[in-house]
Amino acid sequence: MFWKHLNEQKRLAKISLWSYLFVGGFLIFFNILILTILDPSISSISSFPLLRAVRLIEIADFLERVDPLVILLIYVGLFVKMTAFYLGAALGLSSLWKNSRHGVVTLLTGGFIYLLTFTSPSYIFHIWIGFEYNLRFHFPVFQIWIPLLLAATIAAKGIFSKKGVSSR
Structure with missing residues (x-):
């Protein structure tokens, strides 16, 4: 949905490849880090192993309990991700309905997403x-x-x- 809006179409493949490689490496690094901090048996039964690992951080008996900061970062990341999904859905639907206004499609998409939040x-x-x-x-x-x-x-x-x- 977003690639057609890129200014430099020639660099699309290179940017995409480097993005995938960076995110893949980042996820692998953090999973290895969690497995080294926690035992694999502990991390496999934990719902959120990152939070369990962050609770163990103590720096000079000063910096403790940084898990609220990590939770805040998780929520900011989820907000950005869900906003991108919402924008992609609105752009996709507005491209399917050629004669529709973007505001109406955005409101309908948002209303549908809002109603879906009550299903679980x-x-x-x-x-x-x-x-x-x-x-x-x-x-x-x-x-x-x-x-x-x-x-x-x-x-x-x-x-x-x-x-x-x-x-x-």
């Missing part, structure tokens, strides 16, 4: 739905089948366009 009665139910249905239905379709179909389409398009060019 608890965090545990939300996680259960994610593991029960998301991993079984959503993940294979959107993470495996659609990308494979797109890659096959691109490959077939490339093969047929080369055959068409060489036969002329």
